[in-house]
Amino acid sequence: MPLKSYTGDKSSLLRWDEVPDDFVECFILSGYRRLHLTAQECLASIFQPTNETLNFWTHFIPLVLFVSKFYQVFFLSSDLPFHHPALLPLWCYASGVLLTFAMSCTAHVFSCRSLRLRAAFFFLDYASISYYGFASTVAYSYYLLPRLNLLDPTVMTPYLQSLGWHRVDYNMLMALYSELVLPVAFVLAVTCTVACCKSRSEDCSYPFAIRTFVFAMPLSMACPVMIESLLFDLGRKNPTLFVYFYRRYFWLLVAAFFNVSKIPERIQPGWFDIIGHSHQLFHIFTFLSIYDQMHYVEQGLEQFLKAPHTSPTLQGTIGYMVLLTVCLGLVVRKYLKGLANTKQD
Template identity: 60%
Template sequence: PPPGQRLPSLKPPLRSVEAPRHQRKLGAQAVPDDFVECFILSGYRRLHCSAQECLASVLQPTNETLNFWTHFIPLLLFLSRFCRLLLLRGAGDVPFHHPALLPLWCYASGVLLTFAMSCTAHVFSCLSPRLRAAFFYLDYASISYYGFASTVAYSYYLLPGLSLLDAGAMSRYVHMACPIMLESLLFDLRTRNPTLFVYFYRRYCWLLVAAFFNVSKIPERIQPGLFDIVGHSHQLFHIFTFLSIYDQVHYVEDGLAAFLKAPPAAPTYLGTVGYMLLLMLCLAVPNDSSKFQKTN
């Protein structure tokens, strides 16, 4: 080239590199109102993702990522614990099919199903509005299943060991409704069963904290947009819910150990698994309230 003249650049012009469509995060104004969470301004996934895109999103920074992991990790922990109790004879010398373990099987299925359905709902909620509603209905139904399964475990492993629960002294309603709370209020539960006292009250402490975060929408209410990906209230709600169930497993396991030493009554399939199947049937029955409103 002539003196003073520069050679033309051989580098291609720079182009803006955009993320693939399924990795783009949307603001609250770009998604339907039903998908918007209070005070969460960004980090939303687009609607009508494929199943593969939903699964890939658990490794991407969205406002649902930690909602998944805060229940998936506890799911693995509880799965390991129940396998030890039921299959590896951690509950004693009884085999996994022994009738004494039927309430524990019911309880384990309730805990694992609750965490599994929550993971499923949070991962696949952006497939479509209809599927989102279906998944979260199953999520709420699994919570009802878990609550009933806890009652089955309580009735065999905990209630017989509480002195207050004398069928001749209490009505049937009180006998199933609030036995441990009554025992702890009217008697010195701390002296009689220190393990049950600590785990029972600490569990309800975790539940109160979880309810506080779930209702108050703190901390995102204080600083909207700052906690969209990490630290918002639903993630904290998941963590404290896990802690409450973790303590519950402790005193259910303690009650099981006492039950195996001197079982007052052998559990039956009808009184354990039968009731759980009946509950599942009731939850599966469709309830079209709109049709009822039209006819009335």
């Protein structure tokens, strides 16, 4: 029997037991779109009450807001031309933020085109999140980390000597850290994408917990800021960084809670199929976390422009992002090849 085309009314939507297993979300009982919708029907569905509608809008609206914000920063607010080397880390960061929201929007809209395209879109979604995590580290490494007392040998060497650690060569440690921070973040980005793609396999027992954990791994790159706040009075020295940094991680913890717990739909399955389920809440709190991050990245840029520690290079910024894009593309290609042998539309 041929599939009915999507008309937007409730009768065209399906229950969880009427769609392929790959489509079923935990505790979401209804509101599923049919498989093999056309691109036009997929786009039309974002204006209709399905269980993917608000998944799209909770990322599309932030995407528009961030496009406006970055346009203002690059072209209206800064005294520098948009192609100035000092802005290269910010371009990397902007590309990560915008790509993450754009790819998530695309995945949620077109995920019902076919099983293979659904897998492809979500693999690309995982890759874009890893890309964003690395792009954030690029911005941190130029705009935030060099201004921390923790990474300043002239501050930390006397501090360590006062603790009796006279043999620690802090200059060497910081030189090593500066050399390794981006390569380590690069490896973590690729590793996280591999783990998340693998989590979509049929033998994975806890996919949401795994994805939440592996995407928390790159957050270790922010440990210097946390240690700084423990050893020094970061709240007084840099209140903007202190407040927005910790509020960002509060939002991330809340987002992780909803992503793993599947609350509120776990408590009352069927009630939150269209509005209010955990993935929508996950999107909202993720947006809040990136919005707060943008505040202290922008402030870091302002301080960097006043007294730059190093000059960003094309190879150390855009070059890294291009190489990461190639590596993540190879990872996605590998897992799509594996799906071709195991899943049929």
